[in-house]
Amino acid sequence: MTDETTTEVDTPRESLFEAPPLAEQERMIEAMLFASAEPLSLPEMAARMPHGCDPAEALVLLRRRYEGRGVNVVRAGDRWAIRTASDLGFLMRQEAVETRRLSRAAIETLAIVAYHQPVTRAEIEEIRGVAVSKGTVDQLIEMGWLKLGRRRMTPGRPVTFVTTTEFLDHFGLESARDLPGLAELRAAGLLESRPPGAFGTSVAEGEEEAEGDIDQSEMFDE
């Protein structure tokens, strides 16, 4: 990320003006993050700052400055935002927005996508043991928590679903790797498509299984 910014900003190094001092850059980032309701990426910040600025470095300072304060600098994927400290939520009851109550199916679907992403509709159904109703994924996409990922390179090239930056921001996660209990689930083999050390051939539920097999191994090969 830092690289990206530097390359973008590198050329104007011959610019007539020197980059502002780091403290000044920190002020700039502070102003931008305060002003924006949505998280900002480093390149977005760099684009608005004078040439030669390195928002990544200034961000480290700013983040430290707000540690333990009433508002904090938080990360959501590759974006940054200022959010109120969660222990002070009780003060903001006036600001609380009535969020649409999600059905149990929607909540489970969201969790399955979050923990298994990228995941296809067939895989979600295999895990839940029931068909995913038409509106469920649609609703989660509309709320901005899910989006389409890349197609799976298996027969039929099914689309996959992944979570968004908004999802991370909403649940206060720095990245999808910070999902609660993720490491334990992985260690227990519960993010695989079959029990650890299981037989290779297809089973009970049939067709999708074989396909799921390829999917999953492809998925966790990282």
Add this chain to the structure above:
Amino acid sequence: MTDETTTEVDTPRESLFEAPPLAEQERMIEAMLFASAEPLSLPEMAARMPHGCDPAEALVLLRRRYEGRGVNVVRAGDRWAIRTASDLGFLMRQEAVETRRLSRAAIETLAIVAYHQPVTRAEIEEIRGVAVSKGTVDQLIEMGWLKLGRRRMTPGRPVTFVTTTEFLDHFGLESARDLPGLAELRAAGLLESRPPGAFGTSVAEGEEEAEGDIDQSEMFDE
């Protein structure tokens, strides 16, 4: 003002709980001023805070803390708010872009190009069933979402249109091939209900992927 607050807060002094330390009160004010959609008065802040708090005192601290920062605590009448430091206004200006929703004609044209590229104007018109105004395509090109592809090797050698990398960026797609097919759109509930059988037999359950393929190969036949 201070008087006002103290009188209001005076009574609960006999409360069972002690007021939180001043530093904690400062955090609270910071969070409230950040999250509130409107500037807040001291009594409003006091009303939200635990009994025994004195927002006036904490506000003095907070105000001093933000002196010279990228944002400042400023007064508007008898209310308080956090605002961008005036010397950093230039950072906000770039963000000041007016966003408008793309017209339906433009979205449909864009969708046809995305799904059928490379595609000529005549083909777009045939699929949409209405003439495509020159302005629509021009607008999409100007926005950087469409560009000219190679000429079709048919009589008249018409120009074709294709989507750009910027288009993929905007819509968060890895490649135009990641766009879901009609069957998937339907499965996701994105197609309004449709009279059964209206599509003819071939399309019924999901084979229109195949049909789409034919379209594509026809279109890609250079």
Add this chain to the structure above:
Amino acid sequence: MTDSLSTADAARGPDDVARRLAEEALIVDVDGFEGPLDLLLTLARTQKVDLRRISVLQMAEQYLGFVERAKALRIELAADYLVMAAWLAFLKSRLLLPPDPSDEGPSGEELAAHLAFQLERLSAMREAAAQLMARDQLGRDRFRRGLPEETVRSRRVSYTATLLDLMQGYARIRTRDSFRPFVMDRDRVFTMEEALERMRGLIGYAGDWTTLDAWLPEGWHDDPVRRRSATAANFAASLELTKQGKLEIRQSETFAPIEVRRKERLS
């Protein structure tokens, strides 16, 4: 099955009575379950052991008992519950019979292990979902800036559209034809109503016998399809008018021209 199970139950004492009562309760709740896997998970939990140690055989028997009782109570179970029952019956036989060495498929133990895994995974995902929802959420526990300062000052217009707009736009175009109300292509059809209307207007002038051909409207003579349609309509209309006593109709022999004329009123 019910019989053998219930005798077995009776032999096993009060624990099983409690279990049976619990199963009866399940039947009442069947609408509350999200499919057979969900129900199986509930059954597995009654064993009060680690999901990895559940007795799949016992669970299969509980499930089959559940389905039997639902049948006895004439409760309609969705098809997937019955499919699962059939599969569990198969699994049960696999688990009880000694393995057949000539059989290539997975063994009963492997199938049972996979089922146990599926249950554990579903349960883990539910727990993960609960943990996720228990996090401090934006707009409830954590808040964004209430007064964002993204003031609109520049003239640059940026158009936005979402992927959803794009896909819906495409879907709209591609399905437009299927929404067109059904209309028959009628420009080559002359209806009997049209023929009746027209003949009623012209009837007064038909004092003499004239062939039906002469009644064909302008422009319906040349194209064979149009000519056929108009002739048929005119013929049907003349029969109707004859029936109403307004017209006389005659044909001298088979395939001879049909002639019509106004029926004179006996005034």
